[in-house]
Amino acid sequence: MGAEGAALIGMGLCAAGFFGAALGIAYIFAKTIETVGRQPNAEARVAKYCWIGFALVEAIALYALVIAFIIMP
Amino acid sequence: MASDSHAAEHTSPLHHFEVHNVIPIEIAGIDLSISQAVIAMWIGIAVVFGLFMLIVSRGVSPVPSKLQSIAEVLLEFVRDMVNEFIGKEEGKKYFSFVGTVFFFVLACNLVGLIPGSYTITSQLVVTGVFATGIFLMTLVIGFAKHGAHFLSILVPPGVPKIMIPVMVPIEIISMIARPISLSVRLFANMTAGHTVLAVLFGLAMTAPGWIGWAPFGFTVVINGLEIAIAFIQAYIFTILTCVYIGDAVKLH
Numbered sequence: 001m002g003a004e005g006a007a008l009i010g011m012g013l014c015a016a017g018f019f020g021a022a023l024g025i026a027y028i029f030a031k032t033i034e035t036v037g038r039q040p041n042a043e044a045r046v047a048k049y050c051w052i053g054f055a056l057v058e059a060i061a062l063y064a065l066v067i068a069f070i071i072m073p
Numbered sequence: 074m075a076s077d078s079h080a081a082e083h084t085s086p087l088h089h090f091e092v093h094n095v096i097p098i099e100i101a102g103i104d105l106s107i108s109q110a111v112i113a114m115w116i117g118i119a120v121v122f123g124l125f126m127l128i129v130s131r132g133v134s135p136v137p138s139k140l141q142s143i144a145e146v147l148l149e150f151v152r153d154m155v156n157e158f159i160g161k162e163e164g165k166k167y168f169s170f171v172g173t174v175f176f177f178v179l180a181c182n183l184v185g186l187i188p189g190s191y192t193i194t195s196q197l198v199v200t201g202v203f204a205t206g207i208f209l210m211t212l213v214i215g216f217a218k219h220g221a222h223f224l225s226i227l228v229p230p231g232v233p234k235i236m237i238p239v240m241v242p243i244e245i246i247s248m249i250a251r252p253i254s255l256s257v258r259l260f261a262n263m264t265a266g267h268t269v270l271a272v273l274f275g276l277a278m279t280a281p282g283w284i285g286w287a288p289f290g291f292t293v294v295i296n297g298l299e300i301a302i303a304f305i306q307a308y309i310f311t312i313l314t315c316v317y318i319g320d321a322v323k324l325h
Contacts, residue, residue, distance in 0.1 A: 051305055051308070052309060052312060054305070055258070055305050055306065055308075055309040056258075056309070058262070059254065059257070059258035059261065059262070062257075062258065062261030062262055062265050063257060063261065065261060065264075065265050066257060066260075066261045066264075069087070069264075
């Protein structure tokens with residue numbers, strides 16, 4: 001296995017890092033929906049934090065993608 | 074990050090991020106040529122400037138017309154962000170800077186979605202310079218406002234005295250991580266979006282007609298998602314700028 005093959009395998013392993021980000025985003029939106037269900041007039045305030053949290057969690061997934069691009073052969 | 078070697082006959086999906094010079098200009102050995110990135114930045118500036126000039130050209134009246142109320146909604150949005158994190162009196166000094174950051178990043182993100190155009194915020198140098206500039210600005214604001222007492226930002230409130238030598242290196246690392254994460258977040262989101270679009274379009278073009286419509290439909294959906302991501306990422310960049318400036322001003 002040359003360096004190029006190993007780099008391709010490494011890129012595939014980087015894609016496994018997206019799993020945690022998917023769980024994180026699902027958790028954020030689940031909690032937002034639950035909060036809106038408990039108190040519907042809190043929706044505006046909670047929605048703002050929901051989108052901020054979503055962007056921050058998605059950023060972690062994209063850090064993994066950046067590493068995949070760095071090791072691309 | 075070279076394009077693919079002998080393994081694939083097509084260029085890599087990252088090839089449309091390469092910068093090509095339109096008018097080569099070289100002054101004293103420094104490459105100042107007009108490239109696609111420079112033209113895209115000019116278009117971003119022209120869009121923001123033209124939009125607000127158009128709104129103001131009809132005159133500003135206490136009873137707002139439709140265009141003026143759009144501008145008022147946008148500016149109130151930025152003003153609420155600034156007031157929440159920096160405070161009302163201090164926020165007046167930083168409102169125009171934060172507004173500029175928000176509208177410029179939003180315009181550059183959206184201009185890149187036009188087919189054939191170039192997204193400058195998908196280059197790490199551009200977002201890195203934005204984020205490093207903002208970080209240095211917060212340091213200058215903190216030292217100018219508080220002097221040497223600004224270093225107390227590294228010690229969170231309510232920490233027992235014995236833990237301070239342990240906390241300070243951790244806080245320094247988290248401070249240095251701020252411009253890095255700010256720039257990489259915007260860069261990675263824009264690059265990933267455009268790369269996914271490039272890969273899907275390639276699949277839609279090279280697949281036979283009876284299956285090529287499925288990736289094409291997916292591309293339409295992803296394009297809509299990219300517009301939403303452009304807005305969200307500009308908003309996140311601006312709100313983190315406000316948080317960092319607010320940290321430097323309020324020291325906790």
